[in-house]
Amino acid sequence: MAIRDDFEVAAGQVRAVVQRFALGLLVLAAFGAMLVGKADTVLVEHARVLALDLASPVLEAIARPAAAANRAIADLKEFASLREENARLREENARLLAWQTAARRLENENERLRGLANFREGPEASFITARIVGDSVSAYVRGALLNVGRRGGVASGQAVVTGEGLAGRIAEVGENSARVLFVTDVNSRLPVLIERTRERAILAGDNSPQLRLTLLQSVAGVQRGDRIVTSGHGGSFPVGIPIGEVVETGEGSVRVRPFADFSRLEFVRVVDYGVTGLVGGGPTVPAPPAGVRIR
Amino acid sequence: MRADGLLAMLDRWGRLALPGTVLLFFVLLTLAPLRAPYLSGALPLLPALAVFQFSLATPERLPGPLLLAMGILLDLLLGGPGAPVGVSALGFVLIRAAVVNNRRYLVGVPFLFQWFGFCLLAWGFVVLVWFFTALWTWTAIDPVPAMMQYVVVVVIYPLLAPLLARVRARDPLNVPDESRGTARPGETTS
Numbered sequence: 001m002a003i004r005d006d007f008e009v010a011a012g013q014v015r016a017v018v019q020r021f022a023l024g025l026l027v028l029a030a031f032g033a034m035l036v037g038k039a040d041t042v043l044v045e046h047a048r049v050l051a052l053d054l055a056s057p058v059l060e061a062i063a064r065p066a067a068a069a070n071r072a073i074a075d076l077k078e079f080a081s082l083r084e085e086n087a088r089l090r091e092e093n094a095r096l097l098a099w100q101t102a103a104r105r106l107e108n109e110n111e112r113l114r115g116l117a118n119f120r121e122g123p124e125a126s127f128i129t130a131r132i133v134g135d136s137v138s139a140y141v142r143g144a145l146l147n148v149g150r151r152g153g154v155a156s157g158q159a160v161v162t163g164e165g166l167a168g169r170i171a172e173v174g175e176n177s178a179r180v181l182f183v184t185d186v187n188s189r190l191p192v193l194i195e196r197t198r199e200r201a202i203l204a205g206d207n208s209p210q211l212r213l214t215l216l217q218s219v220a221g222v223q224r225g226d227r228i229v230t231s232g233h234g235g236s237f238p239v240g241i242p243i244g245e246v247v248e249t250g251e252g253s254v255r256v257r258p259f260a261d262f263s264r265l266e267f268v269r270v271v272d273y274g275v276t277g278l279v280g281g282g283p284t285v286p287a288p289p290a291g292v293r294i295r
Numbered sequence: 296m297r298a299d300g301l302l303a304m305l306d307r308w309g310r311l312a313l314p315g316t317v318l319l320f321f322v323l324l325t326l327a328p329l330r331a332p333y334l335s336g337a338l339p340l341l342p343a344l345a346v347f348q349f350s351l352a353t354p355e356r357l358p359g360p361l362l363l364a365m366g367i368l369l370d371l372l373l374g375g376p377g378a379p380v381g382v383s384a385l386g387f388v389l390i391r392a393a394v395v396n397n398r399r400y401l402v403g404v405p406f407l408f409q410w411f412g413f414c415l416l417a418w419g420f421v422v423l424v425w426f427f428t429a430l431w432t433w434t435a436i437d438p439v440p441a442m443m444q445y446v447v448v449v450v451i452y453p454l455l456a457p458l459l460a461r462v463r464a465r466d467p468l469n470v471p472d473e474s475r476g477t478a479r480p481g482e483t484t485s
Contacts, residue, residue, distance in 0.1 A: 048371045051368060134372075136373055139444050
């Protein structure tokens with residue numbers, strides 16, 4: 001009896017030691033993963049892409065009902081302000097018609113001048129329409145997952161736009177999925193132009209809803225309401241995609257509100273400019289046929 | 296352990312797989328584009344909630360290596376460029392260890408104590424993730440969004456915890472009479 005008790009005590013001790021050791025091992029493994037991730041970014045990139053590809057079908061299944069629910073809620077909200085909205089839209093329509101006339105006239109004029117100057121246009125951009133199947137929005141990241149990938153012609157570094165303006169750029173591409181990094185993410189830096197003054201600047205995100213305009217030659221030249229557009233420097237983005245407008249000019253810091261409404265994104269378009277530029281991904285990107293494709 | 300019938304076997308397998316499956320579901324749900332104003336911000340902490348709750352109930356069905364894998368998957372799916380991969384895994388493993396080592400303060404006690412325990416551990420988790428993300432990306436990350444996440448997940452804990460607690464196995468403190476005494480020494484759940 002005593003021997004058996006002793007045996008049980010000893011077994012218990014061994015088990016306790018193993019358990020403590022197991023925790024240590026697990027903690028070590030977690031640290032190991034973090035260190036490997038820091039040291040070998042390519043490996044982590046591959047792992048991320050693999051995880052995205054595996055998760056995206058499941059996410060797509062979740063995304064559709066979620067989108068339907070979101071739309072229903074948005075519809076209800078809009079219903080309340082239908083009359084005001086109507087009035088606003090009518091006013092806006094009148095203003096846009098005036099703009100349309102102006103744009104037609106300018107387009108014609110442009111065409112003729114181009115003809116005169118023998119101007120060669122930049123590469124034609126084509127669009128790939130994608131559904132957002134996942135948000136990667138947390139306290140640390142601002143981004144989303146798309147249901148198109150390399151097979152759909154998406155490549156790393158391409159611009160992602162909404163109807164209103166630039167949303168972000170493609171950060172990672174899998175076979176059938178891709179991750180967008182929004183312009184509001186802390187890692188996002190864009191070469192931009194101030195549309196009115198044609199001044200160059202860098203537009204940086206800081207995970208807040210607004211963007212920060214930096215590296216201006218003269219902050220004084222910026223006014224509230226100035227539109228910010230992509231400058232095309234670096235070659236990865238088309239020139240002149242609207243990003244946002246200046247809402248705040250202070251001492252050395254200019255805040256920009258993006259046009260894209262990140263809280264209601266459902267579909268986006270990936271702009272394939274034909275040039276992958278400095279931030280371009282793999283060299284084996286198949287050139288997709290021009291035109292719009294919807295998946 | 297009775298080995299009778301297909302249904303019993305399915306039942307046993309289901310019970311074994313449930314915590315891991317729910318955790319996987321929460322990990323995937325972090326990416327779901329739910330646009331609820333505050334809730335969607337708190338989604339990344341829901342897996343931690345599941346880990347806490349299942350570690351209370353059935354820690355043996357949520358073994359450490361599984362937590363490690365789930366944490367790494369979460370970091371891979373959620374992480375931005377440069378974010379540490381494995382920090383959630385570390386957090387999960389530590390939460391499980393903390394719960395298992397403090398079972399007598401957390402199991403069979405009033406719900407408020409469990410909530411308080413969750414508040415403490417989730418705080419540790421948030422601080423851990425924030426600290427390592429800041430360290431790895433070497434930027435001063437604004438801690439306010441992380442704090443908001445924390446507040447929201449602490450507030451929704453009482454809503455989710457009872458749901459998850461329904462899968463709880465019988466603890467020695469609330470084992471029905473007929474099965475009392477079948478537990479072997481050292482076994483905490485049926």
